[in-house]
Amino acid sequence: MQTINQYNFNNQKVLVRVDFNVPLNSDFQITDDSRIQATIPTIKKILNDGGACILMSHLGRPKVGPTDKFSLKHIVDRLTLLSGAKVFFAEDCIGEKAEKLSKALKPGEILLLENLRFHKEEEKGDIQFAEKLSKLGDFYVNDAFGTAHRAHASTSVIAQFFNNKKCFGFVMSQEIENAKKILDNPQRPFTAIVGGAKVSDKLLIIENLLNIADTIIVGGGMAYTFAKAMGGKIGTSLCQDERMPLTLEIIKKAKEKGVKLLLPEDSKIADKFSNDAQSAFANNNEIPDGFMGLDIGPKAIEAFCKEINLSKTVLWNGPMGVFEMPNFEAGTKAVANAVAKIADNGGFSLIGGGDSAAAIHQFGLANKVSYVSTGGGALLEYFEGKVLPGIQAIEENTSTI
Numbered sequence: 001m002q003t004i005n006q007y008n009f010n011n012q013k014v015l016v017r018v019d020f021n022v023p024l025n026s027d028f029q030i031t032d033d034s035r036i037q038a039t040i041p042t043i044k045k046i047l048n049d050g051g052a053c054i055l056m057s058h059l060g061r062p063k064v065g066p067t068d069k070f071s072l073k074h075i076v077d078r079l080t081l082l083s084g085a086k087v088f089f090a091e092d093c094i095g096e097k098a099e100k101l102s103k104a105l106k107p108g109e110i111l112l113l114e115n116l117r118f119h120k121e122e123e124k125g126d127i128q129f130a131e132k133l134s135k136l137g138d139f140y141v142n143d144a145f146g147t148a149h150r151a152h153a154s155t156s157v158i159a160q161f162f163n164n165k166k167c168f169g170f171v172m173s174q175e176i177e178n179a180k181k182i183l184d185n186p187q188r189p190f191t192a193i194v195g196g197a198k199v200s201d202k203l204l205i206i207e208n209l210l211n212i213a214d215t216i217i218v219g220g221g222m223a224y225t226f227a228k229a230m231g232g233k234i235g236t237s238l239c240q241d242e243r244m245p246l247t248l249e250i251i252k253k254a255k256e257k258g259v260k261l262l263l264p265e266d267s268k269i270a271d272k273f274s275n276d277a278q279s280a281f282a283n284n285n286e287i288p289d290g291f292m293g294l295d296i297g298p299k300a301i302e303a304f305c306k307e308i309n310l311s312k313t314v315l316w317n318g319p320m321g322v323f324e325m326p327n328f329e330a331g332t333k334a335v336a337n338a339v340a341k342i343a344d345n346g347g348f349s350l351i352g353g354g355d356s357a358a359a360i361h362q363f364g365l366a367n368k369v370s371y372v373s374t375g376g377g378a379l380l381e382y383f384e385g386k387v388l389p390g391i392q393a394i395e396e397n398t399s400t401i
């Protein structure tokens with residue numbers, strides 16, 4: 001694997017694909033800068049070598065070209081603070097002005113380009129757009145794992161213009177290394193915890209995990225599709241009826257492969273989707289009409305945590321309930337606390353991005369687990385066994401040093 005540590009960037013203009021897709025409030029203030037912080041070691045390595053950084057990223061999902069709401073100019077002050085370097089801003093990511101700013105950039109300085117997605121060519125993977133971007137740097141570094149599953153111009157197409165002058169940044173290399181710890185040779189017992197709202201989002205990952213996990217724990221809204229498929233009454237709980245045959249197939253495969261599949265025995269139910277709803281506890285196959293499951297119940301919490309405590313490797317992707325509501329956070333919080341103990345006992349715990357990462361941060365446990373992924377969809381696809389374009393583009397045609 002070609003990583004940033006294998007190169008010296010003295011007097012190099014390094015074009016770095018970062019993931020600065022951070023949340024902004026109504027005043028355009030950053031509410032969570034963890035994605036920027038994650039990329040700082042890569043940036044500082046380049047600057048400390050005597051190189052200059054040209055950073056490119058997307059922000060949000062702009063639909064009609066340049067929009068102030070999605071401008072990366074809102075990132076400049078925080079980037080300056082975190083990097084300790086002088087940061088220039090290009091009002092477009094391609095063109096004469098961007099090229100002029102890049103050419104004038106001195107060692108130790110940073111140029112942040114405007115939102116890539118202000119150009120439709122970015123998401124289309126347009127080769128001419130990628131070539132225009134490539135003119136801004138001498139060397140290409142991909143450090144945006146969160147977009148590694150997209151065959152966009154800046155994440156995969158651009159790499160062909162750099163021959164052997166391309167590599168992974170620290171975020172990308174750490175993501176791949178930590179994922180491989182689970183995929184290639186996990187310490188056992190290995191437990192995968194899969195949650196979230198829709199079973200359709202996680203079917204492929206569950207099927208792939210059946211080949212490597214000892215136990216698979218299923219929680220969150222997706223568990224009610226399993227419950228209904230097995231003949232249970234789930235009230236108005238979330239359910240994807242069309243996926244019920246596939247859940248039964250998963251149950252069958254788990255038995256055939258000797259994988260323990262743990263489903264919630266009970267739930268905390270509510271009469272409406274609200275923190276202030278009337279709530280109670282019920283067995284998962286006996287939820288009354290007019291009630292929906294919004295969290296796992298105490299029996300499920302006990303069973304899940306007991307299994308996690310016996311594990312040496314844990315992958316967690318997806319919450320156990322609507323943890324954003326304080327009255328329905330108990331299940332996710334209990335699982336988070338159990339997972340946080342794994343590393344202390346010599347095991348390995350990987351939090352799989354998205355809502356799981358949000359939960360582990362919310363409960364103040366991010367420093368207790370082995371690794372928190374910055375990629376939600378990218379990590380899911382990696383565990384589904386798919387080839388990620390952003391990884392493939394670096395690994396192809398790159399000679400070993």
